[in-house]
Each structure stands twice: as C-alpha cells, then as structure tokens.
Amino acid sequence: MPGIIRILTIIITVLPVFFSAAEAQLKELALEGPSAVVKEGYFTLNLTGTASDENYQQLEIEQSTDENFTQVESRFPFLGNFTQISLSGFNNGNYWFRARGQSSDGTEFTTAPIAVTVQHYPLWQALTLFSIGAVMFLIVASYILLAARKGGRRHG
C-alpha cells in the first residue's frame, strides 16, 4: 500500500515537469469567485490554473469599481503560497477583482477581471428573524426564572 502511494506521489510530482514546457504558454491563470450574488458580504476568490510547484511572487488581488481598472481602489495580498483568499465586510455593490503576480521566472501576469455582486439581505428580513429569536429567547429565559423560583420554594 505505501508503495502505491509513493509511486503515485512520484507520478504526480514528475508529470507537471513533462508538460510544463509545452503548457507554459497554454496554461491560463484565471480568477474564480462566487457565481451567485453574495448576501453576507464575505466570499472566497481562487486563483486557478496554477502549477503546484510554482512559487508565485507578490501575488495580490486588485479591486476596482469598473472592468478596466481605471482606478485600483484596494489591494489584498495573498497569504504566503496560498492561491485562495477570503475577503469580507463588503457593502452592497458591484466589484471587479483581478489577480496580479510574478511567476518564479520573473514573468508578470494579470488575470482577466471577474465581477462580484454583493447584495445583503433586506434589513426587514433580518429584523423579523431577530424578533422571532428574541421572543423565543424571552420565553425560555422567563420560563426558567419563574420555574426556578417556584421549584426553589417547593424544594428549599
């Protein structure tokens, strides 16, 4: 069993070496984001098409309000070698993101931009659920307090 795993590991690590030369031009780095409208203001972006042995430098996400990135509003660096990044706290709106970085051989790249739409839950919906929860909590808490006082007297 360990033998098989070792062979598999070798295949997996060696395979890209054979293909990387041919694929270098073909491989398309792309940014992937949430496909649906984001209702919580947080989401995860993924850089796909990366080679597992590649050590990208200065990998970061750029954010803009338009597709052409006439003005880059924020930059979010990736953590270490990770090619995935979690962002949070966005207001309602349309945001454009693209990833920039450098391969280990020094070639700079920028991915095609992707759009993320953030549309939070309507406040009335949130407050309705909040009120239902609050009422239920009051029922539980007051029942405990009343019952404990009664029970305490009986058993005290």
Added chain:
Amino acid sequence: MIMSLSVFSGLIWLALVLTIATPVLLLALLVKDFISNQVW
C-alpha cells in the same frame, strides 16, 4: 450604521480588562477553597 471609534475601543478595552481579571479571581477562589478545605 458604523460603530464609532469610542464605542469600539470601549468594548474591546472592557472585554480585555474583564478577561485579565478572570485568572486573578479564579486563583483567589481556589486559595479560599484551599484554606477552608473545600477544594474537592
């Protein structure tokens, strides 16, 4: 509605002070239990 800086700092500081007070209280309680032989 953004939480203001003063409320934000107040919240964090209050939580931090209360948290730091906890070990002191727990140790004092243990000493008290120990003296009155009520640990277990």
Added chain:
Amino acid sequence: MAETLTTEYALSTELGLTLVVLFGAAWVLFGYWLGRKNKTHEDFALAGRNVGFAFAAATAMATWVTSNTTLVAPQLTYQFGIWGMVGYSFAALGLILFAPLAKRIKTLLPNGYTSGDFIRLRFGRMSWHVFIVISVVYAFGWLVSLGMAGGILLEALSGLDYHLGMTAILIICVGYTLFGGLRAVIATDFIQALIIIIGVSVIAWLLIDNVGLDTIHSQLGSDHPKLLDVLFPAAIMFLFNNIFFGLGEIFHSNVWWSRALAFKKNVAFKAFLVGGLLWLPIPIVTGFIALAAPQLGIFPPSPDMVGPTVAAGVLGQVGAVVVFIVVFSALASSLDSLLAATSDLVTRDIYHKHLRKDASDGHLMRFNRYTILGLGILTWLLCMPRIATLGALLNFAGAFVASTIFPILLGLYNRRLPGRYAAAAMAVGTAVGLCSYFVIGFYVAALSSCAVSGLICAVGVWRSNEQFDWQQLDEKPDSQSPQTDKEQLQ
C-alpha cells in the same frame, strides 16, 4: 513578510513536538496523581460529587472555551464583524441559564449519573432512544472536529505531520482521563483556563500596542465597512440562532450534566453563573484579533485560519508559541471533558442500565476506562482520513441539539409533559431544523428546530393530564438503603 510566513513555519517542527511532549507528559502525570484517590466508580465518573466552587467555576468556563472560541470566534468576527464577536459571546447565556437547571438537577437526581438517566426516568424508553441518537451525533461531531482541529493546527503552526499531531493530542487526553477520571479533567481544566486567558490577553494587548485601535477602526471603516456596521443583516440573522445552538448544546449534553452532578450541592448554581459571566468577554478578545487582519495585510485563504495567522504573523516566534499553547490547551480542555462525559453515558446508560444490570462497582469503573480508550480509538480512526466535511458536521448539529431545549426544560419543571410528546418534539424538531438548514440557510437551523419542538411540547402539556412523581427520578443506588435517601431529599 509573506515569504517567511509560508516557506517556513512559524515554529520549527522540533519546538512544536517538544511543546506537545512536555505538556502531554505534565498532564498525564498530573492525571495519574489525581487519580490515586479514585476508589469507586462514583469517584471516577463524578469526582465523588464534591467539587468545590473554584474548580467548579473554572471547569464550567474552561470547557466552554473550546477550540471554537479560539478559532471560530475570530472566524465569525472576520465574516460578521462586531456582531460576530458580540453574538458569539452571547453563547455565555447558555451557561448562565443552565445555573438554575444545575441546582434543580442536583435536587431531583441526587444519585443520578448522566443526562440519559434523566431522560430515561422522566420520559421512558422511546424518548431515551431519540435522545441517545442526538447525544451521540453531537458528541462524535465535536470529538472528531476537535481531533482534526488539533492535527490541522499543529501542522499549520509547526509543520508537524497532521496524523502525528492529531494522534499525539488524542493520546494525551485519553491518557490523563483514563488515569484520573473527572477529577483530572476538572483540575487540568483549571490550569488550561488560566493558560488560555493569559495567552489571549497577551496577544490582544500586543495587537493594541503594535497596531492601535484607531488604526484598526479607520482601516475597517474604509475597506471593510460592513464589519463595523451595527445593522449588518446576515450578522443580525445569525445572532439568536447561535444563542439557541449554545442553549441546546449545554442543556442536553452530559458534559454539563455530569458537572452539575459532580459539584457540591450549594455550589452548582453559582459555579455555572460565575463560569458564564467569566466566559462572556473572552470571545470578544479572541474575535478582536481577526479585526486587525486587514490593517496588517493578512487575508487568509479560509476564514477559520484568521486567528492563529494574525497572532503568529504579528508576534513572530513568541506569538506562535503562545498561540500553539493556547489552542492546544483549549482543545485538550474540551476533548477530555467530552471523552469523560460520553464514556459515562455509554457505561451508565447503555451498559449498566440495559446490558449488565448486576455489574459491580469495580466492574463499572473498569468498563468506563475501556470505554474512554475505545472512544479515543474510534475518534482517532474517524480523524485519520482528514475529511474536511466532517468538521462541517458541527454546523448542522444546531438542528439536533436545539430540539432538546424544551423537552429538558419542561421535563425538569413541569409534571404534565408526557414522554411520547418529548420524543416527538426531539425527533420532529431535529428533522425540521435539518430541512430548514438545507432549504433556507444555516441561520435558521437551531431556531426552527427549537420552535417546532417547543410547539409540540406545548401541545403535549396542554393535552395531558399526567402528574409525574418527582420521586421517580431519585433512583436508589444498589448499596444504599432507600430510607436514608428519602430523608436526605426532604
């Protein structure tokens, strides 16, 4: 900066391993030393029913400081901002509201061992079966997620192989629980509580000192405004669901019942109350760590990594050591409690009450120890494949546990709720909670489960004319004469 964080781990593998071995050896020896006094099964499972106030309050607090408080509180703060951390800290309400229940439990079941005992005596076999399923799903979900979190965290911080780290933490916790029983669990909880609190305070203090609250506030306001928004819809929706999740966890789980039964009689109420109040500010301190991430340019690949990453990233080697010790302690203080409480449930409810009614005290104590070992091995096997989705089990556990809130409450205080309604409330509540989790969203699972189960219980109370006799809960131990016990209760 980014370079050093990735190509090298925050701690060297040797240092990580040394810390694990040192803490592990200390705790196992401590457990062995505390276990010398255990003469009977009652000693082993319930620490002689005589735990004092200091240990009681500390164990209530420390057990509730799980890996969740050190990992999930920052995660929720990273996602939901202010409401994430404040909302998470409201889980303290579970401990606070359990305080009167603990007193009641001590009074009604002076000789009880587990929450399963209560359900069996109060509601009968059918409810007991439903309850055991809920308990086991919850306990294993939690055990496995703790074991996995241990392995993942040790690996993330020190590069220690996942399987090695996970195995080490399980061996250590099984080891001292096996030797010392509940006494060891409670005493280590006390020390672990001190370590956790001092550790998170130091990290938060250094963050405020290095980065500054005003810088954090202005950075969040400009780039991540929703995190400071008091009217953040998703966060408002999450709030009460989280509270009901916490209530369900505490009200049903034998982790808390065995503590209520183990505490001295006049200590149970105030220990849970003080434990809850002490716990309240901790998630705000751990959650705050996540709010500093944007200012520091730290954007984690997944939100659950934010806490340790920020602490280790900012404070370097020292921070990493502190994080390592804190999370290790938090994991251990929950893992040992769960092992002890679940093995009690298996020994008492399944083995003693259903398979071997004539088992002697020494036999039960031995069986309890084998069960701890067995649970440890089973958890280890389930943790081996490192299935990420198993961690997600805890996400919908809310649907399971919240259905027990009303049956437990009414069972303890109301004579009229019949067993079949309690069983239906738990089963239907869980089913509805699970459906709404998948159909509507995570923020309604516990809420809908609790609401449906509450309605069924209300119908049960309204339609029944049962008058349950509380004396039936006081099951006499075989060795004692029934006479003395009755006198004790009055």
